[in-house]
Amino acid sequence: MNTKIIYGFVLMAIVQSIGKSQTTDFYPNDISDALNAYGNTFDAVGTARFIGMGGSMGALGGDLSAVEMNPAGLGVYRGSEASISASVLSNKNTASMGSSYSNSDTNFNFPSAGFVLALGGNSEIWKFNVGGSFSYQRLDNSVQFSKNDNINYQYPDVSGVERTYRFESLEQYTNGYRSKANITFASNLQDILYLGIGLDWHYLNMDRETRYSHRNTVDGELMSFNEQLTPYRQENNGVGLRVGILGKITPEIRLAAAYHSPIWWSNMKYDYLSYTLDANNDIVQNYWYYDNYKLNSPGKIVLSGAFASDIINENNSLAVNLDFINYFNKDIYFKSDYDYQLNNNFVNHSIQGSQEYRAGVEYRYKELKLRAGYAYASSPVKNKSVGGYYDNSLTSSIVYPKNYMAGEKNKLSFGAGYDVGPFFIDLAYQYIKSDNYTSFSGEYFNYYDNSRVTVVENDRPILGKVKNVQNNFILTLGMRF
Template identity: 35%
Template sequence: MSISAAFFAQAQDVSVIRNTVEAYSTTPMVGSAKFNAMGGSNGALGGDANSLLTNPAGLGVAISGEVSGTLSISGNKNSSSMAGSTLDYSKTRGDLGNVGGIIAFPLTQTSESGWKFINIGINFSNQSLDNEIHSPGNNNIIYDFSATDPTKGAAMSGHSYQRYGNVSKMSFGVGANYNHNLYVGAGLNFFNASIDQYDTLGYRNLMTNSVSLFSKQDTPFFERSSGFSASLGVIGKLSPNFRLGASLETPTFWSIDRTYQFYNDPNYGDDMGAENRKFTSPLKATVSAAFVASKNFSLNVDYTLGLTKPDYKVYGPAEREYNDFFKDNYKNLSEVRVGAEYRIKQFRLRGGYAYQSSPFDALTVSRFNDAGVSGDQSYSNLLLSDRNTASVGIGYDFKSFYIDASYQNITSKYSNPFMRGYIDGNFDTAYYSSTQIAQSDTYAVSEVKNTRNNFFLTLGWKF
């Protein structure tokens, strides 16, 4: 499937597409150290507040109260390569990753009722969105800023996408236990996101070697957003050792307030603008299976599938083009998570793995190759790609108190398009410096390897 020129002329920004998927369509999955060590897989196990991240019916599995807090240390590294050169970016950030609690209410037992517990849970999950992609330059990609003055010729010297912010999910839920065989639950989820996005292109003058920096039209932009969703779930025991679970989370209904810098407007010149967008993320379903061999070993598998596609409320051509792009090129996102725990007296050993599929079909764009020659190229991993997560963890149970630690390694590789933007009638997606305008109807594309190394430490109290 090719991306039409009209799409990027009207829809403005590659980074908007990436943020639509990464920030607004993917639920934050930073839980406790135990949850993260098991790959985020607990949909049929439940038993703590992190059930609100996968299946609220898991709240009903708990038979005692619990509260915990988790410190996260997130390391992010990008290696971006093009034309034989590579630029690296790395950043480490500490934050409060997760706080959760559950209160268990035993019910009075009568011969007429099999309900054992009604439990209330609350969970807060916080995830960093910080990411910088610094692509190297290519001396073979030349731009003539003046057709008559050869001293104005310049080579593309590099590009940066810079994103700073975070997304959080606050969930409230209730779960019930029927005869220790059937568990049902429901939750309400409230989201907040903060995104500061920059798109900067560099050109080096061929005569003076001085470098000028250009910002894409309507960038930088700053978004402050809120949203809500609801979830329902059920877990059933097929036998004392086997459980099955299923849950459904409604789309998240986002309200996105944005301010942005615009340039060269015929009436206002260079100034700031503001707008509001309404966005609906995909509906998600999760099915789970768990094997509990004994009190010492448990294994869980989750499979999550997006049932619908991202959708913007249409206010004009930009939102319409976004929706057309996602309708034609977005694949329903799926993820498999597997996690296991083994107990040796009071010690806990855990491991997990997760695989998330690529969100887009193969896409064809016009791009410059390393020799600076333009032509069409098909990419199977343009913008974003599939993602692999491997995790391990340990813990120690002091009866009333416990401490857990875990490590995650997340990797992905994708092709990163940039530089394309030009003025076409009423649509302006060009790049601007304080004195010049840079236009291109062709992309440059770098290859990005992203590696995230995350550490988590959880302290908890059971009561």
């Protein structure tokens, strides 16, 4: 079957599972991965106390996940501690392009574990602590855009006769995980000034596949295609550095600041499936290609303030923490051949620093602790980066969507904890919502019947919307010693 150019037709792709296909002078897959999978944040990961307070503990410290925000918080510990967390995370995506289709999955994980060793006695002027932790995040994500009667075009059927085909579905699957191991050192000067430094080791393993289908409106024939350069897999290692300072302005008021370097990913292994055409215009499947490139992902700075007071006595207290996080998304940089330099051009013109605001509160009455938190994160992609047409309304005016590729996020959480002697148990619930628009173009191949679809018209992309909702339940068990 000969190649046919489909005019006025551009498919959708979700931001976290876009194949390596070009909508303009950059590869959307690489950019979205740099902002999400390779980014300098772990959503829905941490201890139940940390999650229950909205991830806002930068100036409070004294928590393994808070230490990952500001390593100086490790110095707040007065004793040693070890804990492990388990979570049940549901992930739901609703993709809309004319009609809407929702799908969801649920995973059980152990997102974090770690320990703190408090060194030195209380009488010493300088005290030193050392800690280590491990974080784990699933990257599983699937989205399906359902059929749209507005998207149809002429294409030859199995007999070579031109027929009208209708867009049936676009299915995209991402499977994998990322992890982080770290070691942190902190010092405490008479419970007034705290200094900390931490080193992080990152690992990522991810597979992705995109499938497109269209149906003959005459006889119902269904044709399916794999996107060019998919399926593919990546396996990568990276390293990052954290430094922080925390000080008590008064016994109740604390201020803190921390800097997280970019994550330096090196020797990224990138294997993908590729299709080419031979001299007879037949498809040749070149099975696995290997690519290798380096990436710097965003660094960030964390500014924090907290109020921690004994309302009546040690058994009745209140703590409030506020965090401001600025992500230096301009730090993103691809190191490889010219194709990857196109991504750097897009970063320079369309990526901006994003901000996240977090607030958390903890009320303690004897052994019982109640917590609540909220966080908002802006999009790292500038508005009006890409113009297009929502759904398939090509006769309507062009729109420039907000939240292209990576949407803003809202997070709401609640939690509770209880101490039983040296042991403690914490529970938390977290709700995360984000929306984003996405566009797509590229080539799809069916090796078995020697057919392909070329999706063009990059100056008139159709835009799709993806709504993501996550519900996260976390349990942390720990012991102080």
